[in-house]
Amino acid sequence: MRPDATRYSLTRGWPLVSVAGSALILMVLALLAGFGTDELGIRQVIRATARTSFVLFMLAFVASAVRRAWPNGVTAWLLANRRYVGVSFAISHVLHLLAILALYDWSVRRFAVEAGAAAILLGGLGYAFVFAMAATSFDRTAAWLGPRRWRRLHTAGAYYLWTIFTISYVPRAVMESPAYAPFAVVALATLALRIAYRPRRAARPTLAAA
Ligand code: HEM
Secondary structure (H helix, E strand, C coil): CCHHHHHCCCCCHHHHHHHHHHHHHHHHHHHHHHHCCCHHHHHHHHHHHHHHHHHHHHHHHHHHHHHHHCCCHHHHHHHHCHHHHHHHHHHHHHHHHHHHHHHCCCCHHHHHHHCCHHHHHHHHHHHHHHHHHHHCCCHHHHHHHCHHHHHHHHHHHHHHHHHHHHHHHHHHHHHHCHHHHHHHHHHHHHHHHHHHCCCCCCCCCCCCCC
């Protein structure tokens, strides 16, 4: 058996990020080829990248909870590759941002005027978290930040981004189209799983046990 061939796999680690990134870029190119590069095509890209972001984000968000709920090979893979799934989410969301800027003809002024204050403030903070979490997904930068601040950033960022996805999809499912219902249900189910399978605090030793 050749050890190097088995160690290198496209289904885990940083190679997984390059596979996911390439697939996302191919998806964007295929959508633009299919729907054109005008507003219709660009909006298809905005929606598609929001949806790939949603899937990748929710997988990373629920990784440790599903590992506790169902300890098997699949959940072991997901937990072991949560970082790489998270960075793949960041790539997908950068494509979402690029498509949004293309929608506004790469004009920051048009973006500022037409995107609206809510999208800029709420979405802007969302992107601040996406970039900060992606930047601290490397051993060196995570070590530089320190475990406590790293945990605070990634926990606050994860719940904030979960909230943006949920407030994007639940109203769409209720008021726009039932086609959005699966996204709304998955968003609420991932939070329920995280709460149901949250890490149990180690029982504090009682004085007697101490
Ligand atoms: C500056 C920030 C942002 C702006 C200006 C923005 C703009 C947009 C626009 C214009 C659409 C609608 C496209 C259409 O239906 O034609 C959209 C859809 C969406 N965006 Fe963003 N967005 C931003 C940030 C974010 C962030 C941070 C998230 C999630 C964390 C997000 C998640 C979504 C979702 C879930 C959809 C619905 C896509 C679908 O139809 O499935 N957006 N965004």
